[in-house]
Every structure is written in structure tokens, then in C-alpha cells.
Amino acid sequence: MKQIVLEMIAAPSCCQELKDAAQKWLDAADPAAKKAAADALVLELKDDVAPIGHVIEFFESPLGKQKFGEERAAAMAAHAREVQAKGGKWCDCPACSAGRKILDNAALLV
Structure with a gap:
């Protein structure tokens, strides 16, 4: 999942809010923070993947x-x-394509 999240962040079509949510997930260290960041990332993805x-x-x-x-x-x-x-x-831009992969495998974020 980490690689897909990094690809999404690097996509020129990735908005700043999604980059921020993804970066928080990448930076989260302990299980509680990772879970909270994963939940926030999924919400942002549901809002942004068009x-x-x-x-x-x-x-x-x-x-x-x-x-x-x-x-x-x-x-x-x-x-x-x-x-x-x-x-x-769904939109097939690089950010949305990676975002769909993440949403389809959201359970792996935690």
C-alpha cells in the first residue's frame, strides 16, 4: 500500500488535501495513529476520487x-x-487510479 500511496502523492493530478491525508498516513507510527490516519485517508479518497x-x-x-x-x-x-x-x-488520472486501488484495498491501510 505504501508504494501506491506514494504514487498517488506524486501524481500531478493529486490535490493538496489528499496529499496531506496520505502523508499523515505515511507518517503515522503507532497503531492508533495509523488507524485514525487510515480512516481520514479513506474519507478524503471517497471525496476526491471522481x-x-x-x-x-x-x-x-x-x-x-x-x-x-x-x-x-x-x-x-x-x-x-x-x-x-x-x-x-471512475476518473483514470494517475491520482484517481491510485486512489481507487487504495479504496479497493482499504483494509490493508491498518
């Missing part, structure tokens, strides 16, 4: 276009639609 429909909505929204520019936002929305068409349910 369903593919939300990704499409965001990149097609005025905010998505403003943040990434019309062209980049359109390309990202098109990519997300391809992921969805192939049956993907």
Missing part, C-alpha cells in the same frame, strides 16, 4: 473551461467520454 460522469460535467462546465482553457477542457471531456464508453466508472 466518478467519470463528474469528470465529464466538470470539464464541460464554465469552471473547467476557465481553469484548463477551452481546448484542454474539451480534450479532457472527450477522453472521459471514451473512458465511460469503454465501461469505466
Whole structure:
């Protein structure tokens, strides 16, 4: 799990809140602190790992276009639609992909 968490933190698409929660989990030493940090990390992951429909909505929204520019936002929305068409349910960016792996194996965090 540690390696997956490190990969997620290193991903350019990983937000600061998720990086912070992941780092707290990495830094936790005793079992009680590790459990609390794992619980906090799982909550943050559930908040941040994006369903593919939300990704499409965001990149097609005025905010998505403003943040990434019309062209980049359109390309990202098109990519997300391809992921969805192939049956993907989640964002496939590096941070979300690692986050899904962590969520799928959350019991291993403690």
C-alpha cells in the first residue's frame, strides 16, 4: 500500500488535501495513529476520487473551461467520454487510479 500511496502523492493530478491525508498516513507510527490516519485517508479518497460522469460535467462546465482553457477542457471531456464508453466508472488520472486501488484495498491501510 505504501508504494501506491506514494504514487498517488506524486501524481500531478493529486490535490493538496489528499496529499496531506496520505502523508499523515505515511507518517503515522503507532497503531492508533495509523488507524485514525487510515480512516481520514479513506474519507478524503471517497471525496476526491471522481466518478467519470463528474469528470465529464466538470470539464464541460464554465469552471473547467476557465481553469484548463477551452481546448484542454474539451480534450479532457472527450477522453472521459471514451473512458465511460469503454465501461469505466471512475476518473483514470494517475491520482484517481491510485486512489481507487487504495479504496479497493482499504483494509490493508491498518
